[in-house]
Amino acid sequence: MAFKDNDQTEGKVAKGIEKQTAKIPSDVFLWSALGAMAVSAGLKIAGNDKTALFVGQWAAPFLLLGVYNKLVKVEGSDKNDKG
Template sequence: MAKDFNPEHKEGPVATAIEEQTAKLPSDIFLWASLASMGASLGLKIAGHKHTALFVGQWAAPFLLLGIYNKLVKLEGHDKEDDE
């Protein structure tokens, strides 16, 4: 399945640099970070720090989104062309 490639729409130097660095990280780091934030949130809630627990608990979703971005960068890369 060939993808449409438009050479006029390319990633900028900042996005390219970020993708090169994030592709070096293992994807499971973000999963563990998400689970750790949920665990820390639970611990804070048990300790009676309600507002801090809510704040830390909200980190889980961004960590998972960063993991998805990381996986996409590894699979697709920036401005990758299909040679089909």
């Protein structure tokens, strides 16, 4: 079933989340990802291999959240919503 662009709107929960996440500066996510990589490298050097892998996997989600944050700021939660 195909939807027209103007038939799709965001729900109340999505709008609320996007309203709050748009308040976070985009560089917070970049620095969080870089911090996770640095901590992961430190843990690897210290010999905590499993913990290093766990923390190192945080970088990608932080970067994805940053992309989502930027899209919400640029595009808005719902282009078709007038209010």
